[in-house]
Amino acid sequence: MAAGKTFHWAGEYEVNMNNRRTLATELGVFETFTPNLPDVYRRTPFVLLANIAPALQHHVLDQMRRPRFVAADTMDLWLNIALDDLLKLLPRIDAFVLNDSEARQLAQEDNVIAAAKKIHRLGPKYVIVKKGEHGALLSSPDGMFISPAFPLHRVVDPTGAGDSFVGGLMGYLAASKGPLAANLKRGMIYGNAVASFCCEGFGLTRTTRVTRDAIDQRVRHLERMLRF
């Protein structure tokens, strides 16, 4: 653990490889990180404010020029130590992405569906709740969309699966034409497909070998598994 060098998260997964416990988070360089974005980055239409201090998410968003769609991810740490900053961010974004236990904590509500509804009132039009092996929910003004996880026979390491999910989702959105509402749903399926590869290897060992064909194949597989 190179303190002051890199962001370091230490945690553990329960034996079911689904529930995560944070043991320690060391921010390292992120503690004083204030990125100055190159001009070309500032014109990005689809912006993902990945999981980092909400103050930094604000700082990045302040530099963006009229983005078309802004999503933000978070984690329990920011709910605990930077809630005010996070609450100020929520009205500025289109989609808020968080996991089920974080949704429960933020909304102070045990029922995840009720929690998602409460989170809408804090600002975001779209609330995306990640549920690990149970997939993810999209709550939107059009209603609810359910995207099950790709069923895996073996989960090697789920670390980074949530980031892979939102990366796959945002990549799909950025590459797609047509109405956002439809793209968001299909993007959730893409996110789950990408996340499934992440879980199949330790760290990035599996993700770095994934092809677009392999992702498309899992998306078609998920389509078949949901058709009735």
Add this chain to the structure above:
Amino acid sequence: MAAGKTFHWAGEYEVNMNNRRTLATELGVFETFTPNLPDVYRRTPFVLLANIAPALQHHVLDQMRRPRFVAADTMDLWLNIALDDLLKLLPRIDAFVLNDSEARQLAQEDNVIAAAKKIHRLGPKYVIVKKGEHGALLSSPDGMFISPAFPLHRVVDPTGAGDSFVGGLMGYLAASKGPLAANLKRGMIYGNAVASFCCEGFGLTRTTRVTRDAIDQRVRHLERMLRF
């Protein structure tokens, strides 16, 4: 608790209303129950051997005349005290219905998808794993089908939701023409719709007021929530 009179299960749900712990089970009359089925019952084509001692499930199945489709439900108690009888039942049935923790216990496998595959090898062509608020999985020779639960803003009492699920599924199968594989998938969605009503009231208070129209409406709602 009228000992010797009725089957009595005492348990509790965790605060998330999803994980169940059995505290005690009193079999009551079921301890010595050996039902003799009326002739008209013996000719039922769709048979559900609901959750009871596997020896009794054998006893009922022995009386059936060439049923078209036999499903059996179970619970952790029988895995603990009547595993041999249960293992002898599995090759005699078409579909085995159990919850995720029971599937893990029976297959001695933490991953639910891998557990379902192992359970096929014990006999049943169809393995249905109930996952509470996360819906249910159907594993079949054609592959996997995922049926998410109907999203509820408030769960009053999930007791009986599993029985409602399999009741809705079997009712749909018995009332439907056409190929079994397709009916099973749609039946899973009907099962989840019926189970959602069960969770909305204490005991049977909500279930007894449900109409077929209300069930069909939730099935259509689930269809919309899965379409992308």
